[in-house]
Amino acid sequence: MSTTVIEAKGLMKRYGSTVAVAGIDLSVRAGEVVGLLGPNGAGKTTTILMLLGLTEPTEGSVRILGKDPLRQPLEVKREVGYLPDAVGFYDSMSGRENLAYTARLAGISAELARESIAAALDKARLAEVADRHVGTYSRGMRQRLGVAELLMRKCSVAILDEPTSGLDPQSTQELLELIQALSRDGMTILLSSHMLNVVQTVCDRIALFSNGKIGFLGTIEELADKIGGGAFIIDVEADGIDLSEIGTSAKGVKSIVAGRQGHWLVEAERDVRPELARLVVDAGGSLKNLDLRRARLDQAYNRYFREVVHEA
Amino acid sequence: MRREGSPFKGTATIAFKEAADHMTSARMHLIMLLVLLTAIAAVYGAIGRITETTAEDPFLFLKLLTEAREPLPSFAALLGFLLPLVAIALVFDAVNGEYARRTMSRLLAQPIYRDAVLFGKFLGGLLVIAIALLTLWLLMTGLGILFLGLPPSAADIVRGVAYLAATLAYAGVWLALAIAFSTLIRSPATSALAALSVWLVLAVFWDMIAPLLASVLAPIDPLDPMTVVTQFETQQAVSRFSPQTLYGEITGMLLNPAARSVGPLFFDQVQGAIAGAPLPTLQSLLVVWPQLAGLVAAMILLFTLAYVVFQRQEVRA
Numbered sequence: 001m002s003t004t005v006i007e008a009k010g011l012m013k014r015y016g017s018t019v020a021v022a023g024i025d026l027s028v029r030a031g032e033v034v035g036l037l038g039p040n041g042a043g044k045t046t047t048i049l050m051l052l053g054l055t056e057p058t059e060g061s062v063r064i065l066g067k068d069p070l071r072q073p074l075e076v077k078r079e080v081g082y083l084p085d086a087v088g089f090y091d092s093m094s095g096r097e098n099l100a101y102t103a104r105l106a107g108i109s110a111e112l113a114r115e116s117i118a119a120a121l122d123k124a125r126l127a128e129v130a131d132r133h134v135g136t137y138s139r140g141m142r143q144r145l146g147v148a149e150l151l152m153r154k155c156s157v158a159i160l161d162e163p164t165s166g167l168d169p170q171s172t173q174e175l176l177e178l179i180q181a182l183s184r185d186g187m188t189i190l191l192s193s194h195m196l197n198v199v200q201t202v203c204d205r206i207a208l209f210s211n212g213k214i215g216f217l218g219t220i221e222e223l224a225d226k227i228g229g230g231a232f233i234i235d236v237e238a239d240g241i242d243l244s245e246i247g248t249s250a251k252g253v254k255s256i257v258a259g260r261q262g263h264w265l266v267e268a269e270r271d272v273r274p275e276l277a278r279l280v281v282d283a284g285g286s287l288k289n290l291d292l293r294r295a296r297l298d299q300a301y302n303r304y305f306r307e308v309v310h311e312a
Numbered sequence: 313m314r315r316e317g318s319p320f321k322g323t324a325t326i327a328f329k330e331a332a333d334h335m336t337s338a339r340m341h342l343i344m345l346l347v348l349l350t351a352i353a354a355v356y357g358a359i360g361r362i363t364e365t366t367a368e369d370p371f372l373f374l375k376l377l378t379e380a381r382e383p384l385p386s387f388a389a390l391l392g393f394l395l396p397l398v399a400i401a402l403v404f405d406a407v408n409g410e411y412a413r414r415t416m417s418r419l420l421a422q423p424i425y426r427d428a429v430l431f432g433k434f435l436g437g438l439l440v441i442a443i444a445l446l447t448l449w450l451l452m453t454g455l456g457i458l459f460l461g462l463p464p465s466a467a468d469i470v471r472g473v474a475y476l477a478a479t480l481a482y483a484g485v486w487l488a489l490a491i492a493f494s495t496l497i498r499s500p501a502t503s504a505l506a507a508l509s510v511w512l513v514l515a516v517f518w519d520m521i522a523p524l525l526a527s528v529l530a531p532i533d534p535l536d537p538m539t540v541v542t543q544f545e546t547q548q549a550v551s552r553f554s555p556q557t558l559y560g561e562i563t564g565m566l567l568n569p570a571a572r573s574v575g576p577l578f579f580d581q582v583q584g585a586i587a588g589a590p591l592p593t594l595q596s597l598l599v600v601w602p603q604l605a606g607l608v609a610a611m612i613l614l615f616t617l618a619y620v621v622f623q624r625q626e627v628r629a
Contacts (some may be wrong), residue, residue: 009580010584038451045628052421054417054421055388055627073423073425074316074317074425075423077422077424080420080421082418086414087414087418088413088414088415088418089413089415089418090413092333102422104322105322105422106422107321107423138315149418
């Protein structure tokens with residue numbers, strides 16, 4: 001059984017009469033990558049700040065690796081790395097000097113820090129520019145330096161708040177690879193992002209924030225299933241039949257959308273490929289392709305906020 | 313609720329980093345160049361005046377700091393005027409600059425308390441000013457030895473060190489004020505302007521405001537001569553709300569051993585005293601002890617204000 005690394009219970013933050021976070025429960029297991037999604041002002045960043053102990057919750061409790069960020073802040077901060085949106089570094093210092101400063105603050109010995117910094121810069125592909133002033137770095141390089149800091153500190157948990165915001169596609173891809181490397185190293189990651197393709201690529205589960213609450217917590221397939229769109233999308237190519245007519249008889253099929261000649265897109269709540277194949281063959285058609293696709297997060301996300309949240 | 317670990321963990325790291333930043337910053341170089349040039353000119357003027365007018369004086373080196381030759385003010389007066397500018401220039405963006413650079417949340421996500429950030433920034437600024445003051449004082453002493461041909465006496469050195477300590481406390485007040493503004497105001501430019509406005513009021517206008525306030529608070533009764541003394545004392549009390557006044561009184565007592573009081577002196581108080589005889593250093597220190605305590609108290613008060621605001625601040629950048 002995997003251990004729970006992050007646990008928030010009834011977490012609430014109120015600013016005067018405004019409720020920023022309205023009592024959320026969140027549990028993240030070791031090694032998991034959880035995406036925090038939702039529109040601006042939904043409470044994602046406030047939740048992150050409360051998890052880090054940078055903001056005091058009005059109500060509720062947080063435990064990171066079993067420790068309270070407010071009562072044991074140093075122990076929690078030693079284990080948790082934070083990469084904010086548009087991370088700031090000291091421009092007059094080089095990338096290496098910035099990391100060395102962080103290492104001193106984290107209490108890492110100079111010798112150990114030297115090795116860790118070199119390894120982290122290498123992994124973040126910044127070794128060649130490590131001695132250049134950060135003022136000359138591009139935004140993507142700064143974000144990678146932020147990830148290098150997490151690597152250097154060897155944190156158990158990484159909280160990334162909009163790390164890819166404002167990055168060009170290539171920088172986004174490079175950062176994504178680094179985040180995946182962190183995950184492969186066993187780091188538990190909480191990733192807040194508006195870039196749904198990024199979240200789909202790296203996250204095991206997602207938490208959908210709306211009006212300060214988590215409306216959904218689970219996998220993308222579970223989300224697609226919950227909103228009735230079907231977690232499984234099957235691309236069917238066949239000749240000699242009309243799948244729109246015969247396919248609906250298969251159990252679990254939610255909808256069939258006809259594409260170009262001989263193509264259909266089937267949405268189902270489970271993998272119905274065997275049933276579909278049988279139906280096509282039984283109807284005398286010839287099956288050319290039967291391709292299972294994952295549910296697309298952007299579609300599920302949009303439907304969730306359009307149908308579930310707005311209707312509520 | 314007791315917090316784990318020391319609140320000062322990381323303070324030295326931040327203080328040394330801040331000091332290094334100041335030492336290499338263009339604004340520090342420019343302002344120190346201004347201070348250095350004016351200080352050298354003031355001391356050079358003082359040396360000229362001493363060699364022209366003073367035959368023998370046991371506190372020759374202290375005179376280097378207090379003698380003025382028109383149109384230049386004395387070194388001590390110059391420092392009293394320019395040091396607040398140096399302090400404000402160093403830390404006017406200490407806290408809000410971290411927000412502007414978006415480094416604050418990353419800094420506070422490190423395993424340190426907020427206490428360390430504020431203390432580190434304050435101590436970093438104070439360290440730089442201490443180094444600059446010591447260098448300036450040694451430079452002035454060197455110039456004195458070179459041009460006057462005499463070494464400083466032990467009393468010169470003791471009083472000089474006490475003067476340096478008081479100057480550091482004076483600088484500390486302005487550092488704490490600038491840090492308080494940089495915590496309260498999010499824009500670095502606005503916080504610099506706010507600190508400079510306070511400096512302008514206290515350094516330039518306060519001497520005009522104090523007599524006006526005193527005349528309202530303690531009007532003179534033509535039939536009661538003691539009301540003149542009361543009004544003067546009220547004016548002095550109001551003036552002492554300005555760190556400039558407190559520093560001026562400390563400087564006057566420490567650098568002029570013949571001075572016996574910072575307030576009005578009656579004949580019965582100087583009965584038996586030899587006119588112009590120097591006061592022992594300890595006695596001079598005792599006279600200005602309240603002023604020194606006042607400077608330290610103002611520094612602590614302003615720093616506490618910054619501390620409370622910073623501890624309660626929402627960190628989002």
